[in-house]
Amino acid sequence: MSANILEVSNLTASIGGQQVTENVTFSVPATGVTALLGRNGVGKTSSIRGILGLIHRTGSVVLDGNEIGTLHTHRIVQRGVGYVPEDREVFAKLTVAENLRLAERDREPRRELVADLFPDLVARAGQQAGTLSGGQQQMVSLARALLNSNRLLLVDEPTKGLAPKIVGEVTQALATAAEIVPMLLVEQNLQVVRRLATRAIVLAGGRVVYTGGCAELLDDADLTRRYLGVSAEHGETA
Amino acid sequence: MSTVVLLLITGLGLGALYFLVASGLSLIYGLMGVLNFAHGSFLTLGAFMGWEVARRMGDGSWFTLVVSLLVGAVVGAVFAAATEFFLIRRLYDRHIEQVLVTVGLALATVALFEGIWGTDQIYVNGPAWLDGTTKVLGANIPNNRFLLILCAVLVLVGIVLFLKYTRYGLIIRAGVENRSMVTALGIDVRRAFTLVFAIGGAAAGLGGVLASHYTGYVSPHLGGSLLIFAFIVTVIGGLGSLTGAAIASVIVAVLQQFANFYFDGTGDFVVVLLLAVVLLVRPRGLMGVKA
Amino acid sequence: MNGILNRVFSRTTRGWWIGGALVVVMAILPLLNLSIPGVFPGPTYTPGTLQLLALAMLMSGLALSYHLLFGVAGMLSFGHALFFAAGAYGLGIVLKRFELELLPALVLVLVGGLVLANVLGAISLRVTGITFAMVTLAFAQAGSVWIRRNSNITGGDEGLSLTTTHIPDALVGVLNTRNLYWLSLAVLIVVFVLVMWFEKSQAGHVALATRENELRVRVLGVRPYAVRLITFVLASTLAVVVGMAYLLLQSGVTTRAASSDFTLTILVIVVLGGVGSRWGAVIGGVVYTLLDQRLTALAASEWITGLPDVLRIPLSEPLFLLGTLFILVVLFLPGGITGSAGRIASRRNRPATALPMEELR
Numbered sequence: 001m002s003a004n005i006l007e008v009s010n011l012t013a014s015i016g017g018q019q020v021t022e023n024v025t026f027s028v029p030a031t032g033v034t035a036l037l038g039r040n041g042v043g044k045t046s047s048i049r050g051i052l053g054l055i056h057r058t059g060s061v062v063l064d065g066n067e068i069g070t071l072h073t074h075r076i077v078q079r080g081v082g083y084v085p086e087d088r089e090v091f092a093k094l095t096v097a098e099n100l101r102l103a104e105r106d107r108e109p110r111r112e113l114v115a116d117l118f119p120d121l122v123a124r125a126g127q128q129a130g131t132l133s134g135g136q137q138q139m140v141s142l143a144r145a146l147l148n149s150n151r152l153l154l155v156d157e158p159t160k161g162l163a164p165k166i167v168g169e170v171t172q173a174l175a176t177a178a179e180i181v182p183m184l185l186v187e188q189n190l191q192v193v194r195r196l197a198t199r200a201i202v203l204a205g206g207r208v209v210y211t212g213g214c215a216e217l218l219d220d221a222d223l224t225r226r227y228l229g230v231s232a233e234h235g236e237t238a
Numbered sequence: 239m240s241t242v243v244l245l246l247i248t249g250l251g252l253g254a255l256y257f258l259v260a261s262g263l264s265l266i267y268g269l270m271g272v273l274n275f276a277h278g279s280f281l282t283l284g285a286f287m288g289w290e291v292a293r294r295m296g297d298g299s300w301f302t303l304v305v306s307l308l309v310g311a312v313v314g315a316v317f318a319a320a321t322e323f324f325l326i327r328r329l330y331d332r333h334i335e336q337v338l339v340t341v342g343l344a345l346a347t348v349a350l351f352e353g354i355w356g357t358d359q360i361y362v363n364g365p366a367w368l369d370g371t372t373k374v375l376g377a378n379i380p381n382n383r384f385l386l387i388l389c390a391v392l393v394l395v396g397i398v399l400f401l402k403y404t405r406y407g408l409i410i411r412a413g414v415e416n417r418s419m420v421t422a423l424g425i426d427v428r429r430a431f432t433l434v435f436a437i438g439g440a441a442a443g444l445g446g447v448l449a450s451h452y453t454g455y456v457s458p459h460l461g462g463s464l465l466i467f468a469f470i471v472t473v474i475g476g477l478g479s480l481t482g483a484a485i486a487s488v489i490v491a492v493l494q495q496f497a498n499f500y501f502d503g504t505g506d507f508v509v510v511l512l513l514a515v516v517l518l519v520r521p522r523g524l525m526g527v528k529a
Numbered sequence: 530m531n532g533i534l535n536r537v538f539s540r541t542t543r544g545w546w547i548g549g550a551l552v553v554v555m556a557i558l559p560l561l562n563l564s565i566p567g568v569f570p571g572p573t574y575t576p577g578t579l580q581l582l583a584l585a586m587l588m589s590g591l592a593l594s595y596h597l598l599f600g601v602a603g604m605l606s607f608g609h610a611l612f613f614a615a616g617a618y619g620l621g622i623v624l625k626r627f628e629l630e631l632l633p634a635l636v637l638v639l640v641g642g643l644v645l646a647n648v649l650g651a652i653s654l655r656v657t658g659i660t661f662a663m664v665t666l667a668f669a670q671a672g673s674v675w676i677r678r679n680s681n682i683t684g685g686d687e688g689l690s691l692t693t694t695h696i697p698d699a700l701v702g703v704l705n706t707r708n709l710y711w712l713s714l715a716v717l718i719v720v721f722v723l724v725m726w727f728e729k730s731q732a733g734h735v736a737l738a739t740r741e742n743e744l745r746v747r748v749l750g751v752r753p754y755a756v757r758l759i760t761f762v763l764a765s766t767l768a769v770v771v772g773m774a775y776l777l778l779q780s781g782v783t784t785r786a787a788s789s790d791f792t793l794t795i796l797v798i799v800v801l802g803g804v805g806s807r808w809g810a811v812i813g814g815v816v817y818t819l820l821d822q823r824l825t826a827l828a829a830s831e832w833i834t835g836l837p838d839v840l841r842i843p844l845s846e847p848l849f850l851l852g853t854l855f856i857l858v859v860l861f862l863p864g865g866i867t868g869s870a871g872r873i874a875s876r877r878n879r880p881a882t883a884l885p886m887e888e889l890r
Contacts, residue, residue, distance in 0.1 A: 077424035089419045091412045103423050338859045341793050346852025353842040473663045510671040521656050
């Protein structure tokens with residue numbers, strides 16, 4: 001059992017022939033939340049999608065000691081990787097219950113856990129997912145990843161476009177999730193990052209430019225401004 | 239009045255036939271993005287095999303008819319699944335090549351059918367009732383139309399139930415919306431692909447046997463001549479929408495019947511005109527999933 | 530940058546030399562006594578062989594016009610045969626019904642074809658990708674139906690034969706097949722030059738860019754619709770021209786010319802030759818025509834008829850062999866004939882696999 005749940009080495013991803021990350025190398029420890037930070041367009045989402053094999057990639061990705069860098073997406077996910085994508089990507093024409101049922105992989109999915117964390121979803125089980133609010137859809141997306149006993153969660157901008165109150169609820173749900181499974185979190189909202197993450201990896205121009213403690217990064221106004229484009233108090237990176 | 243009834247019901251019958259072919263096309267495109275030109279060949283092979291079996295069993299009885307329908311459906315399903323597995327799967331995500339491969343398959347199989355069974359139409363016999371007519375509201379409706387409508391309704395209901403209540407049905411419905419997210423949930427969509435092809439092939443094969451009783455013959459070009467209408471119906475209904483295909487089938491077929499009767503055989507034109515109008519006003523079709 | 534320029538320059542010069550030599554060889558072929566048994570029905574001065582070669586050149590011309598549409602601009606059309614048929618049937622009908630000499634008739638049909646291309650193009654190009662393909666298929670189907678239905682004008686299922694009253698004697702009759710051969714060669718050269726000129730022109734580069742990345746083109750202030758329309762009209766008009774020559778060569782035209790089968794055949798030719806390559810289209814046209822003719826003859830030969838049914842039936846159907854070959858090429862040789870012969874990695878010659886998915890959605 002290594003100390004890192006995920007080790008990414010020289011991940012070079014490309015979309016339509018265009019390179020979007022270059023030799024990205026970092027590790028995600030087996031507990032806690034690691035934040036993946038950087039300005040817009042720097043390659044954070046592409047790194048996540050590259051790890052999952054959703055876009056073309058080369059390099060090595062080792063999950064809990066096993067190489068997954070050449071596997072098909074569904075095989076990677078079956079090995080215990082939960083994905084909460086940017087823009088939620090719930091299936092609009094399916095009901096909430098169907099969205100969740102589709103995501104169940106384990107023989108005994110953690111239905112009670114999900115019901116406890118997201119009582120609102122239980123109430124709306126028969127509602128078409130496309131008619132839910134942004135925050136509710138985010139809950140569905142998160143619930144999907146928590147139903148199975150995953151070894152790692154990849155969470156991409158979970159608070160994007162949500163009202164402050166909902167941001168709080170989502171953050172709370174993420175905090176609860178983080179107690180049972182390690183997480184790689186892409187997030188622009190630095191207050192959320194500060195609350196959840198212990199480690200930080202910063203990307204710039206498709207490459208890693210900082211790895212280290214999250215608090216240390218956010219406490220250093222110069223570093224924060226240089227890498228993330230804005231002061232930590234203001235909340236959102238450029 | 240009786241003319242209108244006749245046109246309506248025969249239109250429904252023709253629409254049923256279009257639906258049987260279009261349902262597969264719509265699902266296949268919706269889930270996989272593949273425009274399947276070989277779909278007509280699934281129909282033709284189903285029709286021929288159904289005829290061969292019926293011929294040997296002594297056509298004319300209802301039992302033979304049912305058996306030939308089943309044979310047609312099974313043959314269509316197997317042929318379609320094999321096509322997906324051996325040809326389409328290799329070209330995963332290369333949509334233009336997938337279309338091209340189905341074009342090649344269509345060309346090759348029609349030629350093969352001509353080689354095996356000859357180019358002429360072969361006359362088909364069925365239960366005597368099918369050749370007769372029944373009076374409905376003053377109109378004499380050929381009985382085979384009722385059989386067509388019944389089968390199409392059964393297929394529609396069957397597929398809808400399958401989509402709604404089975405796991406693969408759920409996967410297909412989700413996949414039509416967002417294929418990559420389905421794989422990101424750990425599901426191997428490729429099995430759903432083969433299944434969708436098989437379902438489409440079964441419907442087409444069944445439609446083939448029914449078409450042979452509707453037209454009275456089988457020929458290597460049976461599928462191809464229906465395919466163009468199935469394409470039009472699929473586009474008008476909305477690529478990927480089963481209910482859209484059903485509604486469009488009825489509209490197109492009924493319109494065709496009325497135009498043929500009242501406007502001196504211009505049914506084909508009217509259908510093409512309708513397609514052009516729909517595409518220009520609402521390119522994604524009546525109930526299209528893809529924008 | 531210099532390296533690329535040098536490569537292109539030398540390739541073009543080499544291309545000119547080869548092309549020129551080929552034209553000369555083809556032009557003097559009717560005067561030679563070359564025989565390729567099994568491929569040509571007779572020596573190269575015989576009408577039979579010249580007819581076959583002329584047909585091959587026209588098919589190449591037609592393939593080139595489709596290459597412009599599909600290979601360069603990425604527009605998958607299933608209705609290209611409609612314009613070919615418009616040329617052939619148009620000229621046939623004009624010659625039959627009006628008292629015009631050949632040249633005015635040609636001009637009339639050409640103008641008519643241009644108008645038709647503009648109208649149909651303007652409508653069809655309001656949509657793209659698969660929807661565009663479907664619209665073109667529907668239009669072609671409508672045309673095909675119209676031809677079959679109006680048999681008093683078009684000859685219906687029996688086809689239309691050429692009315693020769695106003696055609697110069699030099700283009701009529703078996704003995705003058707040579708002249709028709711040279712006419713076909715001229716048509717092919719004209720089509721080739723026009724396609725090449727367009728590809729190298731500003732409009733051509735934009736068309737290619739539109740295929741690759743429509744957004745980028747828009748950002749540059751160019752309207753993709755306009756470029757596509759120009760490409761469509763040019764390609765379709767060229768098809769009309771080839772159609773007219775076809776009528777003269779074959780002394781008639783049948784309903785097959787307007788069928789979707791025929792457009793699919795053209796598509797097969799272009800893919801077999803290699804998508805995106807001019808020479809691929811030419812080679813594809815020649816190979817297809819020769820294969821088609823010779824396979825039919827082969828199928829009737831004793832060698833085949835002696836085989837057991839399982840082998841005989843598939844092998845005696847030329848379209849089966851063509852379809853199977855096509856499938857194999859698409860699966861294993863996506864670059865077609867010219868692709869497999871090895872190409873310089875320039876954008877124009879990228880194999881079909883590189884066509885963006887967006888194009889077909």
